[in-house]
Amino acid sequence: xxxxxxxxxxxxxxxxxxxxxxxxxxxxxxxxxxxxxxxxxxxxxxxxxxxxxxxxxxxxxxxxxxxxxxxxxxxxxxxxxxxxxxxxxxxxxxxxxxxxxxxxxxxxxxxxxxxxxxxxxxxxxxxxxxxxxxxxxxxxxxxxxxxxxxxxxxxxxxxxxxxxxxxxxxxxxxxxxxxxxxxxxxxxxxxxxxxxxxxxxxxxxxxxxxxxxxxxxxxxxxxxxxxxxxxxxxxxxxxxxxxxxxxxxxxxxxxxxxxxxxxxxxxxxxxxxxxxxxxxxxxxxxxxxxxxxxxxxxxxxxxxxxxxxx
Numbered sequence: 260x261x262x263x264x265x266x267x268x269x270x271x272x273x274x275x276x277x278x279x280x281x282x283x284x285x286x287x288x289x290x291x292x293x294x295x296x297x298x299x300x301x302x303x304x305x306x307x308x309x310x311x312x313x314x315x316x317x318x319x320x321x322x323x324x325x326x327x328x329x330x331x332x333x334x335x336x337x338x339x340x341x342x343x344x345x346x347x348x349x350x351x352x353x354x355x356x357x358x359x360x361x362x363x364x365x366x367x368x369x370x371x372x373x374x375x376x377x378x379x380x381x382x383x384x385x386x387x388x389x390x391x392x393x394x395x396x397x398x399x400x401x402x403x404x405x406x407x408x409x410x411x412x413x414x415x416x417x418x419x420x421x422x423x424x425x426x427x428x429x430x431x432x433x434x435x436x437x438x439x440x441x442x443x444x445x446x447x448x449x450x451x452x453x454x455x456x457x458x459x460x461x462x463x464x465x466x467x468x469x470x471x472x473x474x475x476x477x478x479x480x481x482x483x484x485x486x487x488x489x490x491x492x493x494x495x496x497x498x499x500x501x502x503x504x505x506x507x508x509x510x511x512x513x514x515x516x517x518x519x520x521x522x523x524x525x526x527x528x529x530x531x532x533x534x535x536x537x538x539x540x541x542x543x544x545x546x547x548x549x550x551x552x553x554x555x556x557x558x559x560x561x562x563x564x565x566x567x568x569x
Contacts, residue, residue, distance in 0.1 A: 260314050261285040261436055264300055264338070265321030266292075270353065270429055274319055277433035283440060286315075302334035308341035316443055318342055319436050320352045322368065327501045331367040339374045349381040349439050349449060351432065356388040356459045358421055358520045363508040372455075381452035383435055388423040388460045388520070391534045395541035398469040402546055405481045411470040412484045414491050418516035419463030423525060424532040428458055431528045459520035461531050465513075468535060476542045488514065 261278060265271035266287030278285040288300035288311050300311035302323045312318070320342075323334040342350055352375055355368040375382045397413065405411045435451050442449045466483035474481040488510060495503040512518050525531050 261317040261319065261440055262288055262298070262312065262315040263319040263321065263436075264288045265323070266297060268321065270425055270432075271319075271321040273426060273429035274321070274432045274436070277429060278436060281433070281437055283437060302337055303330075305337040305341060308337060309345065312341055312345035312347060315342075315345060316348045317436055317440050318347050318350045319432060320350050322353050322371070325502070325505075328367055332370055335367065335371040336374060339371070339378055342380065343378050347380050348443060349383070349452065350375060350378070351383045351385060351435055351439065351451075353428075353432065354384050354386045356386045356421075356520070357457055358459055358518050359389065359512075361508075361512055361517055363505050381449050383439065383451040383453075384455040385428070385432055385435065386455060386457050386459075387428045388421055388458055388523075388525075389518075390425045390428075391422040391460070391464075391532075391537040392425055392541055394420055394422050394464055394469065394534070395472075395538040395545075398473055398538065398542050399545055401469075402473055402477065402542070405470070405473045406477050406479070409479060409481055410484050411466065411473055411481050412486045413466050413469070414486050414488045414510045414514055415466040415483075416485050416514040416516070417465065418513040418518070419465040419468075420513050420518055421460035421463045421520040422534045422538075423458060423460040424534070424537045427525065427529060427531055431456070431458055431525070434528060456524040456528075457520075457522055458525045458528075459523035460534055461520070461523050461525060462534055463519065464534055464538065469538070472535065472539045472542050475539065476546050485514075 261283060263271055263275045263285065266275045267289040275285065275287045286298055288298040290301040292299040298311045299307055301307045320338060323331060352371065354372055355365050359365050372384055401411045401413065439449055439451050466485060470481045470483035488507065491510060495506055
């Protein structure tokens with residue numbers, strides 16, 4: 260049987276849906292699971308993991324996300340230990356793309372990869388790129404200001420962010436899990452065992468791109484203007500400390516243009532959806548297009564990105 264964790268999130272839910280559509284023996288797990296339709300697996304309560312992993316051969320381990328590093332390490336370590344104790348044969352882990360190595364969120368992912376490499380089961384690492392939906396969220400947080408001023412202000416400099424549609428990442432995970440299950444059922448060597456796939460976005464988007472998306476969605480000209488990082492920090496005051504740190508880390512890396520993808524295995528699995536099309540569709544679905552008369556160049560509020568959703 261295949262088990263997918265984090266199915267209350269968008270990525271895990273899409274993976275579970277894709278595997279069910281393929282007619283595979285699959286179950287979902289979540290900290291909010293009721294134990295019936297969805298298994299209860301609370302990474303903060305390792306005692307729940309034994310029952311959640313009972314009878315599981317292939318585990319699709321969706322990373323447990325947004326918290327202080329020590330909390331994430333404890334969660335992920337508990338899953339690795341529980342999977343080994345339960346006799347899981349193959350773990351597929353959703354990690355972070357290599358282009359994000361300098362991001363603060365990379366630490367927990369690389370630590371988890373190292374723990375998985377030491378474990379007694381086969382492992383496949385899916386190094387997921389940042390979501391196109393994350394870039395759309397950045398555009399949306401600047402939409403009100405852009406509608407009023409005609410300016411999308413962000414601390415991106417001339418840098419870009421390589422992004423990929425979340426549904427593309429889910430589709431790759433579905434294929435890898437299905438093929439891994441098929442190999443196990445046939446007693447064949449696992450074609451994905453020991454593999455790490457870089458699922459990077461094949462193109463980068465920058466501030467000018469997001470301004471063009473907003474211009475089309477809002478029905479008025481919008482230009483991009485870079486702003487200093489120091490202007491963004493006061494806007495993060497309401498966030499948890501780790502959230503503020505991750506946000507500044509992302510902005511700093513974009514501004515320094517250090518997130519460029521070195522290679523991508525994504526096209527070997529599917530034809531990637533154009534990132535700007537995904538961003539534009541997300542923005543348009545969240546905004547009612549409206550014509551805005553040109554306004555005076557009032558101060559524009561830099562966007563604060565949402566978390567990368569699971």
